[in-house]
Amino acid sequence: AQSVTQPDIHITVSEGASLELRCNYSYGATPYLFWYVQSPGQGLQLLLKYFSGDTLVQGIKGFEAEFKRSQSSFNLRKPSVHWSDAAEYFCAVGPRGGNKLVFGAGTILRVKS
Amino acid sequence: EPEVTQTPSHQVTQMGQEVILRCVPISNHLYFYWYRQILGQKVEFLVSFYNNEISEKSEIFDDQFSVERPDGSNFTLKIRSTKLEDSAMYFCASNPRGLVSHEQFFGPGTRLTVL
Numbered sequence: 001a002q003s004v005t006q007p008d009i010h011i012t013v014s015e016g017a018s019l020e021l022r023c024n025y026s027y028g029a030t031p032y033l034f035w036y037v038q039s040p041g042q043g044l045q046l047l048l049k050y051f052s053g054d055t056l057v058q059g060i061k062g063f064e065a066e067f068k069r070s071q072s073s074f075n076l077r078k079p080s081v082h083w084s085d086a087a088e089y090f091c092a093v094g095p096r097g098g099n100k101l102v103f104g105a106g107t108i109l110r111v112k113s
Numbered sequence: 114e115p116e117v118t119q120t121p122s123h124q125v126t127q128m129g130q131e132v133i134l135r136c137v138p139i140s141n142h143l144y145f146y147w148y149r150q151i152l153g154q155k156v157e158f159l160v161s162f163y164n165n166e167i168s169e170k171s172e173i174f175d176d177q178f179s180v181e182r183p184d185g186s187n188f189t190l191k192i193r194s195t196k197l198e199d200s201a202m203y204f205c206a207s208n209p210r211g212l213v214s215h216e217q218f219f220g221p222g223t224r225l226t227v228l
Contacts, residue, residue: 036219043204043221044156090156099169100146101217103156 002027004093006104013081014112021076021107023091032094033074034101035065039087047089050074061085086111115139117220119205125226126195134190134223136205144208145188146217147180149173149201156204162188195227 005024013019025031033050048059055067065076074091091104118137126132138145147159160170162180179191188207192199202224206217 044219046216046218049216099144099161099163100158101148102158105155
């Protein structure tokens with residue numbers, strides 16, 4: 001069955017530490033891949049996307065993500081986390097030939113000072 | 114920068130009442146969507162809309178739901194007879210090119226509370 005998995009429900013990191021949020025997908029063909037961020041009471045903001053080409057994509061706010069076909073993964077990374085990065089992060093996939101996004105369950109990031 | 118807007122930000126209604134959630138997509142976008150997020154759960158696709166008709170809908174989008182683009186700017190979601198389980202955050206999204214890119218721009222959401 002097609003699915004998107006974010007195995008970590010909560011992650012806590014210290015300010016200034018590096019961050020990696022995991023995302024795995026299960027689809028027949030490589031879908032379009034996205035990371036969104038949702039701050040409390042806010043909507044969904046696109047951080048970055050992968051359609052094709054270079055497997056390391058850069059996004060806003062210093063985030064990057066790497067697509068690994070062999071692992072069906074699209075993990076989000078940031079080398080140094082800021083307190084303002086505390087939010088919920090959603091991985092989403094858009095099946096090629098489809099017309100919707102399928103979201104993972106989300107990972108809540110807490111940043112401790 | 115253009116953005117998707119939604120009104121109201123919070124809607125409280127009694128069970129069985131009709132509600133209409135409103136969205137103004139980005140002006141040159143062609144595809145429009147509604148998603149919902151029940152508190153503490155993942156964001157779920159409801160419906161997509163293109164060229165004045167539904168292009169895809171989920172199992173959630175039953176006969177109680179309808180969408181409309183009544184004019185050149187608004188995109189609405191109607192729930193005819195609300196249930197307690199319809200309480201959720203409803204997000205509108207739009208996409209400039211649809212199938213080609215899937216890049217969807219989301220509005221801030223409408224929180225619907227059904228009492």
